[in-house]
Amino acid sequence: MKTDKSINFFLMFIAILMMLTTAYYVNRIALRNNVSLKVDEALSLTGARLTDKVYATVEKTKSNKVGKNEREEFEFNIINIGDNALNNWNVYLTIPKGAKIESSWNVEYSYYNDERDMVVLTPDYYYLSINPMEYVDFGVFMSTPVQYFPTEIRFVGYQLLGTYYTQINRTLGIIYLFWLIAFIGFLVTKFNLRSYREKQKNDVKLILQSMNTFISFIDAKDPYTRGHSKRVAMYAAEIAKRMQLSEDEIQNIYYAGLLHDAGKISVPDAVLNKPGKLSDEERALIQNHTVAGGKMLKQMSSIRGIRETALYHHERYDGNGYPEGLKGESIPLYARIVGVADSYDAMSSNRVYRRHLNKDDIIEEIQKGSGTQFDPDIVKYMVDMINDGYVNVVKMETADNDEHSSDFHITESDVPGVYMGY
Ligand SMILES: [Fe+2]
Structure with missing residues:
Protein backbone atom coordinates (compact mmCIF):
# COMPACT_ATOMS: atom_id res chain seq x y z
CA MET A 1 0.00 0.00 0.00
CA LYS A 2 2.82 2.31 0.95
CA THR A 3 4.72 1.34 -2.21
CA ASP A 4 1.59 1.93 -4.32
CA LYS A 5 1.28 5.46 -3.02
CA SER A 6 4.89 6.34 -3.64
CA ILE A 7 4.70 4.94 -7.18
CA ASN A 8 1.61 7.01 -7.93
CA PHE A 9 3.29 10.04 -6.45
CA PHE A 10 6.38 9.39 -8.54
CA LEU A 11 4.26 9.04 -11.68
CA MET A 12 2.48 12.28 -11.00
CA PHE A 13 5.81 13.96 -10.46
CA ILE A 14 7.05 12.61 -13.82
CA ALA A 15 3.85 13.79 -15.53
CA ILE A 16 4.25 17.33 -14.20
CA LEU A 17 7.92 17.28 -15.14
CA MET A 18 6.99 16.20 -18.66
CA MET A 19 4.45 18.96 -19.06
CA LEU A 20 6.90 21.58 -17.80
CA THR A 21 9.60 20.25 -20.12
CA THR A 22 7.23 20.35 -23.07
CA ALA A 23 6.13 23.88 -22.28
CA TYR A 24 9.73 24.96 -21.84
CA TYR A 25 10.86 23.54 -25.18
CA VAL A 26 7.87 24.83 -27.11
CA ASN A 27 8.48 28.24 -25.69
CA ARG A 28 12.21 28.12 -26.39
CA ILE A 29 11.77 26.99 -29.96
CA ALA A 30 9.06 29.57 -30.57
CA LEU A 31 11.33 32.29 -29.25
CA ARG A 32 14.34 31.18 -31.24
CA ASN A 33 12.48 31.09 -34.52
CA ASN A 34 10.39 33.57 -36.36
CA VAL A 35 7.36 31.44 -35.96
CA LEU A 161 7.30 28.59 -40.87
CA GLY A 162 8.00 24.97 -41.67
CA THR A 163 11.08 24.78 -39.44
CA TYR A 164 8.93 25.66 -36.49
CA TYR A 165 6.62 22.75 -37.16
CA THR A 166 9.44 20.33 -37.75
CA GLN A 167 11.24 21.23 -34.56
CA ILE A 168 8.15 21.22 -32.42
CA ASN A 169 7.08 17.88 -33.83
CA ARG A 170 10.49 16.37 -33.30
CA THR A 171 10.66 17.59 -29.70
CA LEU A 172 7.13 16.47 -28.94
CA GLY A 173 7.89 13.13 -30.56
CA ILE A 174 10.89 12.60 -28.29
CA ILE A 175 8.93 13.68 -25.23
CA TYR A 176 5.99 11.44 -26.04
CA LEU A 177 8.30 8.51 -26.68
CA PHE A 178 9.93 9.07 -23.31
CA TRP A 179 6.47 9.31 -21.80
CA LEU A 180 5.42 6.06 -23.40
CA ILE A 181 8.53 4.25 -22.16
CA ALA A 182 7.96 5.60 -18.64
CA PHE A 183 4.34 4.51 -18.75
CA ILE A 184 5.15 1.00 -19.98
CA GLY A 185 7.84 0.79 -17.33
CA PHE A 186 5.31 1.80 -14.72
CA LEU A 187 2.84 -0.88 -15.83
CA VAL A 188 5.51 -3.57 -15.85
CA THR A 189 6.74 -2.54 -12.39
CA LYS A 190 3.22 -2.49 -11.05
CA PHE A 191 2.51 -5.93 -12.47
CA ASN A 192 5.74 -7.35 -11.08
CA LEU A 193 5.10 -5.80 -7.70
CA ARG A 194 1.64 -7.35 -7.62
CA SER A 195 2.93 -10.84 -8.43
CA TYR A 196 5.75 -10.36 -5.96
CA ARG A 197 3.23 -9.48 -3.25
CA GLU A 198 1.06 -12.46 -4.15
CA LYS A 199 4.12 -14.63 -3.81
CA GLN A 200 5.02 -13.03 -0.48
CA LYS A 201 1.50 -13.65 0.78
CA ASN A 202 1.69 -17.28 -0.24
CA ASP A 203 5.11 -17.59 1.36
CA VAL A 204 3.80 -16.19 4.63
CA LYS A 205 0.82 -18.56 4.50
CA LEU A 206 3.09 -21.50 3.90
CA ILE A 207 5.47 -20.48 6.68
CA LEU A 208 2.59 -19.96 9.10
CA GLN A 209 1.08 -23.34 8.27
CA SER A 210 4.31 -25.13 9.12
CA MET A 211 4.87 -22.91 12.18
CA ASN A 212 1.38 -23.66 13.47
CA THR A 213 1.91 -27.38 13.01
CA PHE A 214 5.12 -27.17 15.00
CA ILE A 215 3.60 -24.99 17.70
CA SER A 216 0.66 -27.33 18.20
CA PHE A 217 3.14 -30.18 18.69
CA ILE A 218 5.25 -28.18 21.15
CA ASP A 219 2.25 -26.96 23.11
CA ALA A 220 0.69 -30.41 23.22
CA LYS A 221 3.88 -31.68 24.84
CA ASP A 222 3.87 -29.17 27.64
CA PRO A 223 0.49 -27.62 28.49
CA TYR A 224 2.05 -25.43 31.16
CA THR A 225 4.04 -23.58 28.59
CA ARG A 226 1.06 -23.07 26.27
CA GLY A 227 1.27 -19.63 24.69
CA HIS A 228 4.96 -19.53 25.65
CA SER A 229 6.16 -19.74 22.04
CA LYS A 230 3.99 -16.84 20.95
CA ARG A 231 4.92 -14.64 23.91
CA VAL A 232 8.64 -15.30 23.47
CA ALA A 233 8.27 -14.47 19.76
CA MET A 234 6.54 -11.19 20.59
CA TYR A 235 9.07 -10.18 23.25
CA ALA A 236 11.96 -11.08 20.97
CA ALA A 237 10.47 -9.15 18.03
CA GLU A 238 9.94 -6.12 20.27
CA ILE A 239 13.55 -6.25 21.49
CA ALA A 240 14.67 -6.43 17.86
CA LYS A 241 12.45 -3.48 17.02
CA ARG A 242 13.88 -1.42 19.87
CA MET A 243 17.40 -2.38 18.73
CA GLN A 244 16.36 -0.84 15.40
CA LEU A 245 16.99 -3.97 13.38
CA SER A 246 15.46 -4.08 9.91
CA GLU A 247 11.87 -5.22 9.35
CA ASP A 248 13.10 -8.44 7.76
CA GLU A 249 15.21 -9.20 10.82
CA ILE A 250 12.35 -8.40 13.19
CA GLN A 251 10.22 -10.85 11.27
CA ASN A 252 12.90 -13.54 11.25
CA ILE A 253 13.40 -13.14 14.99
CA TYR A 254 9.65 -13.49 15.47
CA TYR A 255 9.67 -16.79 13.58
CA ALA A 256 12.81 -17.92 15.41
CA GLY A 257 11.10 -17.10 18.74
CA LEU A 258 8.05 -19.13 17.75
CA LEU A 259 10.08 -22.27 17.09
CA HIS A 260 12.92 -21.91 19.57
CA ASP A 261 11.63 -24.86 21.63
CA ALA A 262 10.73 -27.05 18.65
CA GLY A 263 13.21 -29.64 19.98
CA LYS A 264 10.99 -30.27 23.01
CA ILE A 265 8.97 -32.59 20.79
CA SER A 266 11.82 -35.07 21.16
CA VAL A 267 11.85 -34.98 24.99
CA PRO A 268 9.74 -37.70 26.68
CA ASP A 269 6.56 -36.31 28.32
CA ALA A 270 7.40 -37.88 31.66
CA VAL A 271 10.67 -35.97 31.82
CA LEU A 272 9.35 -32.73 30.45
CA ASN A 273 6.46 -32.49 32.91
CA LYS A 274 8.18 -34.00 35.93
CA PRO A 275 7.45 -31.84 38.99
CA GLY A 276 10.29 -33.06 41.21
CA LYS A 277 14.05 -32.91 40.98
CA LEU A 278 15.62 -34.19 37.78
CA SER A 279 18.36 -36.77 37.56
CA ASP A 280 21.48 -35.99 35.53
CA GLU A 281 20.21 -38.22 32.78
CA GLU A 282 16.82 -36.48 32.70
CA ARG A 283 18.49 -33.07 32.68
CA ALA A 284 20.60 -34.17 29.72
CA LEU A 285 17.46 -35.28 27.91
CA ILE A 286 15.83 -31.90 28.47
CA GLN A 287 18.98 -30.01 27.47
CA ASN A 288 19.12 -32.06 24.32
CA HIS A 289 16.02 -30.18 23.02
CA THR A 290 18.42 -27.54 21.71
CA VAL A 291 20.37 -29.97 19.54
CA ALA A 292 17.18 -31.79 18.51
CA GLY A 293 15.57 -28.44 17.57
CA GLY A 294 18.61 -27.44 15.55
CA LYS A 295 18.41 -30.70 13.59
CA MET A 296 14.67 -30.37 12.99
CA LEU A 297 14.89 -26.84 11.72
CA LYS A 298 17.84 -27.47 9.42
CA GLN A 299 15.34 -27.79 6.60
CA MET A 300 13.89 -24.36 7.30
CA SER A 301 16.97 -22.64 5.97
CA SER A 302 14.84 -20.08 4.07
CA ILE A 303 14.19 -18.28 7.36
CA ARG A 304 17.54 -16.98 8.44
CA GLY A 305 18.62 -17.72 12.02
CA ILE A 306 15.80 -20.10 12.89
CA ARG A 307 18.04 -23.15 13.28
CA GLU A 308 20.76 -21.31 15.22
CA THR A 309 18.18 -19.86 17.61
CA ALA A 310 16.76 -23.28 18.47
CA LEU A 311 20.28 -24.62 18.87
CA TYR A 312 21.83 -21.78 20.90
CA HIS A 313 19.06 -20.13 22.92
CA HIS A 314 20.36 -21.77 26.12
CA GLU A 315 23.93 -20.59 25.63
CA ARG A 316 25.12 -18.14 28.28
CA TYR A 317 27.00 -14.90 27.70
CA ASP A 318 29.81 -16.09 30.01
CA GLY A 319 30.22 -19.34 28.09
CA ASN A 320 28.65 -21.64 30.71
CA GLY A 321 25.54 -22.53 28.75
CA TYR A 322 24.71 -25.47 26.54
CA PRO A 323 24.96 -27.24 24.15
CA GLU A 324 28.33 -25.85 22.94
CA GLY A 325 29.39 -23.35 25.59
CA LEU A 326 29.61 -20.47 23.11
CA LYS A 327 30.59 -17.15 24.66
CA GLY A 328 29.60 -13.48 24.21
CA GLU A 329 29.15 -12.24 20.67
CA SER A 330 29.95 -15.67 19.25
CA ILE A 331 26.43 -16.67 20.29
CA PRO A 332 24.21 -15.67 17.32
CA LEU A 333 22.30 -12.42 17.96
CA TYR A 334 18.86 -14.01 17.50
CA ALA A 335 19.71 -16.67 20.08
CA ARG A 336 20.90 -14.02 22.55
CA ILE A 337 17.66 -12.05 22.09
CA VAL A 338 15.42 -15.12 22.34
CA GLY A 339 17.43 -16.29 25.37
CA VAL A 340 16.49 -13.15 27.30
CA ALA A 341 12.86 -13.23 26.12
CA ASP A 342 12.61 -16.95 26.98
CA SER A 343 13.97 -16.44 30.50
CA TYR A 344 11.66 -13.49 31.13
CA ASP A 345 8.63 -15.56 30.08
CA ALA A 346 9.73 -18.50 32.25
CA MET A 347 10.00 -16.22 35.28
CA SER A 348 6.70 -14.44 34.62
CA SER A 349 4.53 -17.54 34.08
CA ASN A 350 3.50 -20.41 36.32
CA ARG A 351 5.40 -23.61 35.79
CA VAL A 352 4.80 -27.11 36.98
CA TYR A 353 7.49 -26.66 39.67
CA ARG A 354 6.76 -23.06 40.85
CA ARG A 355 4.53 -19.98 40.59
CA HIS A 356 5.60 -16.90 38.66
CA LEU A 357 7.81 -14.25 40.26
CA ASN A 358 6.69 -10.66 40.82
CA LYS A 359 7.88 -7.77 38.65
CA ASP A 360 10.64 -6.47 40.94
CA ASP A 361 12.06 -9.93 41.51
CA ILE A 362 12.11 -10.56 37.79
CA ILE A 363 13.96 -7.30 37.09
CA GLU A 364 16.44 -8.13 39.84
CA GLU A 365 16.98 -11.64 38.43
CA ILE A 366 17.46 -10.40 34.90
CA GLN A 367 19.87 -7.69 35.95
CA LYS A 368 21.81 -10.19 38.04
CA GLY A 369 22.20 -12.24 34.87
CA SER A 370 23.38 -9.26 32.80
CA GLY A 371 26.85 -10.03 31.45
CA THR A 372 26.84 -13.57 32.90
CA GLN A 373 23.77 -15.30 31.53
CA PHE A 374 22.57 -12.50 29.23
CA ASP A 375 23.97 -10.00 26.76
CA PRO A 376 23.96 -6.73 28.79
CA ASP A 377 22.82 -4.71 25.73
CA ILE A 378 19.73 -6.85 25.32
CA VAL A 379 18.94 -6.85 29.06
CA LYS A 380 18.52 -3.05 28.88
CA TYR A 381 15.71 -3.37 26.34
CA MET A 382 13.99 -6.21 28.22
CA VAL A 383 14.02 -4.22 31.49
CA ASP A 384 12.60 -1.20 29.64
CA MET A 385 9.80 -3.36 28.26
CA ILE A 386 8.94 -4.59 31.77
CA ASN A 387 9.00 -1.07 33.20
CA ASP A 388 7.01 0.60 30.42
CA GLY A 389 4.35 -2.12 30.50
CA TYR A 390 4.90 -3.57 27.01
CA VAL A 391 5.11 -7.07 28.50
CA ASN A 392 1.58 -6.71 29.91
CA VAL A 393 0.26 -5.88 26.45
CA VAL A 394 1.77 -9.13 25.20
CA LYS A 395 0.27 -11.10 28.10
CA MET A 396 -3.16 -9.61 27.47
CA GLU A 397 -2.97 -10.32 23.75
CA THR A 398 -1.97 -13.93 24.30
CA ALA A 399 -4.37 -14.55 27.23
CA ASP A 400 -7.37 -15.18 24.96
CA ASN A 401 -5.45 -17.73 23.01
CA ASP A 402 -4.58 -19.57 26.20
CA GLU A 403 -8.26 -20.06 27.01
CA HIS A 404 -8.96 -21.48 23.58
CA SER A 405 -5.74 -23.34 23.56
CA SER A 406 -6.98 -26.05 21.24
CA ASP A 407 -7.22 -23.58 18.35
CA PHE A 408 -4.24 -21.50 19.34
CA HIS A 409 -2.47 -20.56 16.16
CA ILE A 410 -0.56 -17.72 14.54
CA THR A 411 -2.25 -15.71 11.79
CA GLU A 412 -0.81 -13.25 9.27
CA SER A 413 -1.79 -10.29 11.42
CA ASP A 414 0.39 -11.63 14.26
CA VAL A 415 3.55 -11.48 12.19
CA PRO A 416 5.36 -8.18 12.59
CA GLY A 417 7.09 -6.44 9.72
CA VAL A 418 6.81 -5.85 6.05
CA TYR A 419 3.74 -7.94 5.24
CA MET A 420 1.48 -5.93 7.52
CA GLY A 421 -1.23 -3.99 5.75
CA TYR A 422 -1.02 -5.84 2.44
FE1 LIG B 1 14.33 -23.83 25.51
Missing part, protein backbone atom coordinates in the same frame (compact mmCIF):
# COMPACT_ATOMS: atom_id res chain seq x y z
CA SER A 36 5.33 33.32 -38.55
CA LEU A 37 5.93 35.56 -41.49
CA LYS A 38 3.55 38.27 -42.62
CA VAL A 39 2.33 37.85 -46.17
CA ASP A 40 1.07 41.08 -47.69
CA GLU A 41 0.48 40.76 -51.43
CA ALA A 42 -1.40 42.60 -54.09
CA LEU A 43 -2.97 39.81 -56.10
CA SER A 44 -4.11 40.06 -59.66
CA LEU A 45 -7.49 38.52 -60.16
CA THR A 46 -6.82 37.63 -63.74
CA GLY A 47 -5.29 34.33 -62.73
CA ALA A 48 -1.67 35.48 -63.02
CA ARG A 49 0.54 34.01 -60.33
CA LEU A 50 2.55 36.95 -59.09
CA THR A 51 3.90 35.26 -55.97
CA ASP A 52 4.97 31.73 -55.06
CA LYS A 53 2.75 31.69 -51.99
CA VAL A 54 -0.75 32.56 -52.96
CA TYR A 55 -2.90 33.55 -55.88
CA ALA A 56 -6.52 34.46 -56.41
CA THR A 57 -9.29 34.34 -59.00
CA VAL A 58 -12.69 35.95 -59.27
CA GLU A 59 -15.87 35.20 -61.17
CA LYS A 60 -19.03 37.18 -61.63
CA THR A 61 -21.70 34.61 -60.87
CA LYS A 62 -24.83 36.81 -60.93
CA SER A 63 -25.76 40.12 -62.42
CA ASN A 64 -29.18 41.81 -62.67
CA LYS A 65 -30.63 45.28 -62.56
CA VAL A 66 -32.43 46.44 -59.43
CA GLY A 67 -33.81 49.91 -60.07
CA LYS A 68 -30.93 52.12 -61.25
CA ASN A 69 -28.25 49.88 -59.77
CA GLU A 70 -26.61 46.71 -60.85
CA ARG A 71 -26.89 43.89 -58.37
CA GLU A 72 -23.90 41.54 -58.71
CA GLU A 73 -22.42 38.48 -57.05
CA PHE A 74 -18.69 37.88 -57.15
CA GLU A 75 -17.12 34.60 -56.14
CA PHE A 76 -13.48 34.71 -55.10
CA ASN A 77 -10.93 31.89 -54.76
CA ILE A 78 -7.78 32.18 -52.72
CA ILE A 79 -5.35 29.35 -53.44
CA ASN A 80 -2.36 28.54 -51.26
CA ILE A 81 0.50 27.42 -53.53
CA GLY A 82 3.23 27.70 -50.90
CA ASP A 83 4.57 25.02 -48.56
CA ASN A 84 3.11 26.48 -45.41
CA ALA A 85 -0.34 27.15 -44.05
CA LEU A 86 -1.71 30.70 -44.30
CA ASN A 87 -3.45 31.91 -41.18
CA ASN A 88 -5.51 34.83 -39.91
CA TRP A 89 -5.95 36.30 -43.35
CA ASN A 90 -7.95 39.28 -44.59
CA VAL A 91 -8.75 40.47 -48.08
CA TYR A 92 -8.98 44.16 -49.01
CA LEU A 93 -11.23 44.88 -51.98
CA THR A 94 -11.72 48.27 -53.67
CA ILE A 95 -15.27 48.92 -54.84
CA PRO A 96 -16.75 51.80 -56.89
CA LYS A 97 -17.90 55.00 -55.14
CA GLY A 98 -21.54 54.65 -54.14
CA ALA A 99 -21.40 50.86 -54.27
CA LYS A 100 -22.64 48.87 -51.30
CA ILE A 101 -22.09 45.32 -50.08
CA GLU A 102 -25.43 43.72 -49.29
CA SER A 103 -24.35 40.33 -48.03
CA SER A 104 -21.56 37.79 -48.17
CA TRP A 105 -20.82 34.11 -47.63
CA ASN A 106 -17.86 32.38 -45.94
CA VAL A 107 -16.59 35.84 -44.99
CA GLU A 108 -17.73 38.78 -42.94
CA TYR A 109 -17.38 42.27 -44.37
CA SER A 110 -16.68 45.73 -43.00
CA TYR A 111 -15.80 49.05 -44.64
CA TYR A 112 -12.20 50.06 -44.35
CA ASN A 113 -12.35 53.86 -44.83
CA ASP A 114 -14.73 56.83 -44.62
CA GLU A 115 -15.19 56.93 -48.36
CA ARG A 116 -16.57 53.42 -48.06
CA ASP A 117 -14.77 52.42 -51.23
CA MET A 118 -12.75 49.65 -49.63
CA VAL A 119 -14.13 46.57 -47.90
CA VAL A 120 -12.27 44.22 -45.60
CA LEU A 121 -13.33 40.62 -45.90
CA THR A 122 -12.57 38.50 -42.87
CA PRO A 123 -13.04 34.74 -43.06
CA ASP A 124 -15.47 32.81 -40.92
CA TYR A 125 -13.67 30.93 -38.22
CA TYR A 126 -13.70 27.68 -40.16
CA TYR A 127 -11.80 29.24 -43.09
CA LEU A 128 -9.26 31.08 -40.97
CA SER A 129 -6.46 28.83 -42.14
CA ILE A 130 -5.61 27.77 -45.70
CA ASN A 131 -3.39 24.71 -45.82
CA PRO A 132 -0.79 24.22 -48.55
CA MET A 133 -2.33 23.27 -51.91
CA GLU A 134 -5.82 24.04 -50.68
CA TYR A 135 -8.13 26.91 -51.42
CA VAL A 136 -11.04 28.78 -49.90
CA ASP A 137 -13.87 30.39 -51.79
CA PHE A 138 -16.19 33.12 -50.67
CA GLY A 139 -18.59 35.54 -52.20
CA VAL A 140 -20.12 39.00 -51.90
CA PHE A 141 -23.38 40.50 -53.17
CA MET A 142 -22.96 44.11 -54.12
CA SER A 143 -25.18 46.77 -55.52
CA THR A 144 -23.28 49.24 -57.66
CA PRO A 145 -24.35 52.33 -59.63
CA VAL A 146 -21.70 51.64 -62.32
CA GLN A 147 -20.50 48.64 -64.26
CA TYR A 148 -17.74 46.99 -62.17
CA PHE A 149 -15.37 44.04 -62.26
CA PRO A 150 -12.61 43.68 -59.63
CA THR A 151 -9.12 43.19 -61.03
CA GLU A 152 -7.03 43.17 -57.89
CA ILE A 153 -7.25 42.40 -54.19
CA ARG A 154 -4.81 42.82 -51.36
CA PHE A 155 -4.22 39.70 -49.35
CA VAL A 156 -2.77 39.97 -45.83
CA GLY A 157 -2.10 36.79 -43.85
CA TYR A 158 0.47 35.01 -41.75
CA GLN A 159 2.54 32.09 -42.85
CA LEU A 160 3.72 29.60 -40.22
